[in-house]
Structure formats: structure tokens, C-alpha cells
Amino acid sequence: MAGAPGPVEPSQGGSIDSRAAGTQLSSRLPNIMSLLARQLRHAYGPLGVSPGWYPVLNSLLGQPAATASELAGRERVRLPSMTAIVNQMEADGLVTKAPDPLDRRCVRISLTPSGVEVARAAQSARSSWFAARLDHLSQAEVAAISQALSALEHLVETSP
DSSP states (O other), X not given: OTTOOOOOOOOTTSOOOHHHHHHHHHHHHHHHHHHHHXXXXXXXXXXXXXXXXXXXXXXXXXXXXXXXXXXXXXXXXXXXXXXXXXXXXXXXXXXXXXXXXXXXXXXXXXXXXXHHHHHHHHHHHHHHHHHHHHTTSOHHHHHHHHHHHHHHHHHHXXXX
């Protein structure tokens, strides 16, 4: 990202101008996210997995037998969008749907054996992709990325 401005520096009093930082974040982050998504699509290519499916696969590995509403809530998408994703994944044999044994009105979504295999392969591909790139950075840069991730998570979790 040649030509990108450096970080917003603290003033002499040690404070950072939130407006300047916000301007920089709003101009740089969308481009970074777009590039990252595009590059990860190539990592997933051999698996035949849509990049939008990865969070669902990962979520079902961690907590099997979720409802579409639970998955939509975890991924912060609307229920109709999650339903469409789950239906596509079911058509591809990655998930199954079954009535909830305690509440027949609910449908539980679980990974099939093929879904588990694809989910684990996607995790491995993603981890390998990041590791290969992080290997080319200094320890200070890797630490800065880790700190930035924590700060970004805090930013979105505390937003009004």
C-alpha cells in the first residue's frame, strides 16, 4: 500500500485527534478489507468454499446444532441472508437440518462429515495464508497487528 499515510501521531499533550484517526480509518480500512477478502478468496478457491461460508462453517465447528437465528446473530447478518447461506450449504452437502428434539418448531443445523472436513481444511488454509504473510513482517509489526485487532474488536463492540 505504497503512499498510504502513516499512523496518526499524538499531539504534544499525548492525545490523539479522534477526528483525524477516524478520517484515516474510514479511508484506509475499506480498501484493506477488500484486498484481504480478495486474497482469501484465492486461498479458499481449491476448497470450493464461498468466502461467506467460512464464518458459518467455523461457527458450526465450535458450536454444532445451531439454529439459523443463532448463526445470524453470531455473524451479525439478517436471518434471510443466513437462511440462504444455509440452504446453499445444505444443497452442497455441507450441513444438515433436523428438528430440535426439545422444540419441534426449531430446526437445528449441523455439519455433515463432509462439512467438518471442509471446515477444517478452510481453517487450515486461512491460518496458513496468514502465517505465510506474517512470516515476512517484523515482530513489532506482528505485535502491532495483534494490538490493532483487539482495538478494532473493542471499537465495534462498544459502538452506539
